[in-house]
């Protein structure tokens with residue numbers, strides 16, 4: 502297994518920059534997810550690491566060795582694509598054997614059936630069989646080895662594609678949205694299987710997904726890429742609880758984070774939607790800030806008990822919880838608050854309610870959203886706003 506170093510990689514297509522000086526250190530044995538909106542260059546970066554695409558600038562190292570001059574086959578990384586290309590006319594067994602035969606057998610041995618009977622080829626085939634059977638057992642696909650891909654379910658096909666990558670014992674796995682073709686239930690199952698597999702193999706995984714829930718549950722660390730740059734790299738908990746940039750805060754977390762613009766008054770407190778609130782922010786008087794909070798970090802109260810008030814516009818039933826969408830006068834988008842089913846059952850669409858924020862849980866950013874501002878303790882004991 503091996504570490505992967507991505508240093509200052511830049512890449513554009515037809516003069517349009519896609520990746521701008523992207524740097525990443527993926528440790529040996531680490532599971533690192535790459536997340537970001539569609540089109541931000543995730544697949545492009547993976548293809549550059551695999552050697553399927555040339556970078557315009559920067560360098561790639563695998564296992565501490567520069568691979569920029571090496572063709573894909575020599576880089577010894579296994580790429581698993583979203584649409585796992587299996588050979589339809591070959592059995593599962595032969596699909597898994599293909600990369601091994603490709604690598605080990607001479608063209609003569611591969612091309613002519615008879616040549617496979619030669620002692621050297623037979624010894625190698627026996628080796629492949631042991632490898633394929635052990636991998637199939639690990640993935641729970643032993644019973645499927647003689648089937649053709651068309652006779653498999655989506656999840657089974659996905660496991661075969663993984664098997665195809667694993668038998669080669671690559672230095673690292675590069676996975677490009679490998680679960681996006683599966684239905685929700687199967688995705689949960691295969692997701693858990695991939696995590697377990699990674700732990701068992703102790704392998705280095707670079708895993709691309711635009712499903713942030715997938716990234717949160719599987720990764721040691723997550724790198725958030727947007728507009729061609731790495732905005733933040735950290736543990737799932739760091740990117741969720743401690744986002745460095747408002748774009749990261751907006752991207753990570755479902756339902757999305759709430760954001761209210763504010764202006765700091767002469768006492769250091771921000772005015773949100775025209776209402777002064779009871780906490781200070783570390784920004785000078787007159788400066789504009791963006792105050793963000795997660796749907797479970799706010800409370801709905803009586804309209805008489807809060808300065809921020811609004812009406813219930815929509816209720817989204819998640820089963821155990823309800824997401825309340827509040828329309829606040831002056832706010833660009835509804836504020837989402839998560840409530841228990843019991844609490845929400847008392848409420849009706851159109852009710853006028855108050856919104857209480859927990860000052861300890863607020864994330865305050867500068868006006869551009871690109872810098873996180875530290876936060877003072879609340880100046881009053883009474884809950885803010």
Ligand SMILES: Nc1ncnc2c1ncn2[C@@H]1O[C@H](COP(=O)(O)OP(=O)(O)OP(=O)(O)O)[C@@H](O)[C@H]1O
Pocket residue numbers: 514515519537538539540541542543544545546711
């Ligand atoms: N060979 C190519 N020629 C021209 N433009 C390309 C090429 N490959 C990718 N692009 C463009 O580069 C950008 C990044 O593409 P990429 O496939 O890396 O995005 P992505 O982050 O993987 O998106 P998604 O989440 O939709 O898979 C896109 O705007 C895409 O249209």
Ligand SMILES: [Mg+2]
Pocket residue numbers: 543544545677
């Ligand atoms: Mg992609």
